[in-house]
Amino acid sequence: MAGQPLGLTLKLAFYLLKQKIKGRKYFPLTMILEPLEACNLTCTGCGRIREYEAVLDRYMTVEEALRAVQECDAPVVSIAGGEPLLHPQIGDIVQGIIKQRRYVYLCTNALLYKRAFKVIPPSKYFAFVVHLDGLRETHDRSVERKGVYDVAIRMIYEARKRGYRVCTNTTLYNGTDPQEYHHLFQMLNDMGVEGMMVSPGFAYKEVAHHPIFMQRQQAQEFFQRIFRGANGIRFYNNPLYRDFLQGKRHYQCSQWTTPTYTVMGWRMPCYLIADGHAKTFQELMTSVNWDRYGWGRDPRCETCMMHCGFEGSAILQAMERPKELLELAWRSLRGQ
Numbered sequence: 001m002a003g004q005p006l007g008l009t010l011k012l013a014f015y016l017l018k019q020k021i022k023g024r025k026y027f028p029l030t031m032i033l034e035p036l037e038a039c040n041l042t043c044t045g046c047g048r049i050r051e052y053e054a055v056l057d058r059y060m061t062v063e064e065a066l067r068a069v070q071e072c073d074a075p076v077v078s079i080a081g082g083e084p085l086l087h088p089q090i091g092d093i094v095q096g097i098i099k100q101r102r103y104v105y106l107c108t109n110a111l112l113y114k115r116a117f118k119v120i121p122p123s124k125y126f127a128f129v130v131h132l133d134g135l136r137e138t139h140d141r142s143v144e145r146k147g148v149y150d151v152a153i154r155m156i157y158e159a160r161k162r163g164y165r166v167c168t169n170t171t172l173y174n175g176t177d178p179q180e181y182h183h184l185f186q187m188l189n190d191m192g193v194e195g196m197m198v199s200p201g202f203a204y205k206e207v208a209h210h211p212i213f214m215q216r217q218q219a220q221e222f223f224q225r226i227f228r229g230a231n232g233i234r235f236y237n238n239p240l241y242r243d244f245l246q247g248k249r250h251y252q253c254s255q256w257t258t259p260t261y262t263v264m265g266w267r268m269p270c271y272l273i274a275d276g277h278a279k280t281f282q283e284l285m286t287s288v289n290w291d292r293y294g295w296g297r298d299p300r301c302e303t304c305m306m307h308c309g310f311e312g313s314a315i316l317q318a319m320e321r322p323k324e325l326l327e328l329a330w331r332s333l334r335g336q
Contacts, residue, residue, distance in 0.1 A: 004195065004236065004332075005124060005165075008076070008103050015075045016319060026285055028074040029312045032260040032271055035060040035093055037082040041109055041143045045171060045201045045213070048082060051274070056082075058263040062089050066096045068261040071281045078105045078129070085112035091119030098125045105129045107169060109148060113155035117162060127165035127194065130156055135184055138176055160192045167236055169197045174214045178225040185233045195236030198226070199307045200245070216303050220247035237307055239331040240314035240324065245305060249314070253294040253301065257312025259284060269293050271308045273300055 012029075019027045036059050037052035049056065069077055077097050084090050085108055097104050107129045108116065120126065130152050133142040139149040159166045168188055170181070185196055200219040214222060223245040235242060243249040255270035265277035266284040270293070278284040294301050294309075318324040 005103075007124065009332075011075050011103070016315070020319060026256045026290070028072055028259050029257040029315065030076040030078055030308075031069060031072045031074040032078045032080055032258060032308070033065060033069060033093075033097075034081050034260065034262040035065050035079065035084060035087045035090070037263060038086055039081060039083045039109075040086060040111055041083070041145060041148070043143045045142065045173060052262070052264070055263055059087055059089075060263050062092045062096060065093045065261075066100070068266075068281070069097055069102065070100065072259060072261070074102070074259075076103045076105065078107060080107045083109055083112070085116050090116075094120050094126060098123055101125070103127075105167065107131065108155075109143065110152040110155040111148065113151070113158065116155075117158070122163040122165075124165070127167050128155070128159055129167045129169050129197070131170075132168050132184065132188070133171055133173070134176055135180055138180060142171075142173070156188070156191055156193065165194050166192070167195050167197060168193055171199060171201045172214075172219075172222065172226070173201050174218070178222065178229070181226050182229045185230055189233055193234070195234045197236045197307065198223075198245075199237075200303075200305050213303065216305065217247070219303075219305055220245065238311060238314055238328060240318060240328055241307060241311040244310055244314060251310050251313035251317065253304070253309035254313040254316055255293060255309055256285060256288075256290060257316070258308040260308075272304060272306060273298075 037048055038056045039046075039049050042049060079090075079094070084106055087093065090106075094104055094106065102125070104126045106120070106126070109131045116128070131143075132149070132152055133139045136149040139152070140146045156166055156168075170184070172181070188196060200223075201213050223242075224247070227242060227246060240249060244251055258271055259281065260267040260271040262277070265279055266281060267274045268276045268278050268284060269288045269290065273293070278287065292298060295304070315328070318328045
């Protein structure tokens with residue numbers, strides 16, 4: 001959270017306080033909007049282009065996207081996919097969400113960055129989130145195309161020069177030396193990246209057979225080595241979640257904190273698992289039995305440590321424990 005804009009920090013704080021005053025148990029923190037599922041890459045660890053193969057030609061309208069964002073009413077919207085920049089009206093969608101005074105994070109593989117600069121102007125409410133799974137060889141292998149790493153680095157340089165806020169998202173897989181990530185994160189830090197998001201890969205059923213996915217204990221040991229050599233790095237994940245990744249804290253999943261809206265509707269129950277799709281946000285929040293999912297409850301959740309399920313858990317628990325809340329605030333301010 002070091003590097004996170006002060007305006008966003010205050011907006012989240014007031015939002016959380018309002019939910020607590022209202023006594024709400026289930027509420028969103030970040031909404032994930034997927035206005036399309038098509039992509040110009042076939043990343044090894046991605047289940048989306050396989051899971052939504054039948055609707056890869058479908059595009060969400062601007063009106064539908066903005067209506068879903070308003071219905072969810074989360075303070076932060078993460079636009080994913082697929083590759084969002086393939087959407088012919090992505091600029092209108094971004095601008096419409098910003099007009100609602102929400103913070104927007106657009107996740108991209110960077111291949112269409114020149115178009116992005118034409119249709120999305122810089123704004124304090126907007127940030128690019130560039131996908132980078134490692135240094136050149138590792139990243140290009142992950143996305144199954146040579147040269148993508150160089151394009152991503154070029155986009156970061158150009159975006160920073162043009163005044164855009166830039167973050168990165170790194171999914172960590174088995175078989176990579178932690179030292180490589182130390183070099184990657186330090187380089188991105190020096191380039192002026194606002195913050196780096198990290199999480200272990202999730203074994204979607206469509207790609208679960210691949211050996212790149214780590215088991216829970218294996219992932220914890222890996223992240224211990226990652227964070228041990230990353231002093232001064234601006235990670236975007238909150239520090240309590242980073243403790244969780246290292247096995248220092250234990251949380252149950254809070255899927256409802258990160259609801260996902262796709263061209264098929266609201267994913268039930270979460271970004272990673274779709275047992276169905278709800279037509280409305282209200283239907284999603286009231287019809288899903290949240291206690292059925294999570295570690296020890298559903299075998300599909302056994303290895304999951306993704307930020308979309310657990311980062312919200314860390315914040316919700318801290319809200320109920322003043323000591324943890326103070327620790328969260330202190331470590332966030334100090335960038336620890």
